[in-house]
Amino acid sequence: MTRYVSSCFITLFVLFLWRVEDIADACKCSPPHPQKAFCDAEIVIRAKVVGKKAVSNAIKYDIQQIKMFKCPDQVIHAIFTAPSPAACGVTLDLNKEYLFTGKLETGRMYVTLCGYNPPWEDLSAAQKNSLTHRYQSGCDCKIIHCTSLPCPISTTDACLWMDWGTNNSQNLACIKSNGSCAWK
Structure with missing residues (x-):
């Protein structure tokens, strides 16, 4: 019986280590140059964050769009991101203006920690x-x-x-x- 318990313990330990490595690799990226972020993005806007709400597997930030730099004829009212920084989600402050570079998916704008989304006041x-x-x-x-x-x-x-x-x-x-x- 001890050999069986020992075998189970080793198997569980190996599985645990395997999962820890997956979790540790969750979000890795180096900050992009602003021009590269602009060129790689489908949409680039300046907006003020006015609300925050958790929605199925994402965080929805309500925004007031101030200026569109890329992707004309698109009005964005909300930005979506992953629920945590470990999943590459962006954490934003209410009542603050940001530059957002992101992707459009089914009419929604998505931003990630690997993108370029600085506070507007931090831009030169x-x-x-x-x-x-x-x-x-x-x-x-x-x-x-x-x-x-x-x-x-x-x-x-x-x-x-x-x-x-x-x-x-x-x-x-x-x-x-x-x-x-x-x-x-």
Whole structure:
């Protein structure tokens, strides 16, 4: 009988370790460059959060849309996100304005922790200006995030992003000019 109990205990322990690893890997991502987030998003808006409600497997934030930057002819009244940061859900403050970059699914806007959804007041003047004037024109360029040296770049349609602990390149846009992309 002890051999049976021991075998069951080992099996349960292995299953437990397997599940812990799944839970630990729940939401992993590095913050995107604002232009990359803009170009990858289906919809980009500035909005004020005015309400919050838990709805089947999601959090619904009621918003007042202030400005549409991408996805014309769409009025958004709510933003949906996963119920917790562990599931890549975004936590937002009521009565605060944000820039939201997200996806549309069945007429609903979804945002995640891996997207770019900063408070509006945290954006620099250059970033706010780029939302209407530069980011869209640079969507043909690739932004390659370099996390350690060396960072080789072998194409002319890309900009190397080496923003280690500073916000300097967050104020720049990768724009194509004369057949190649460069930070401007």
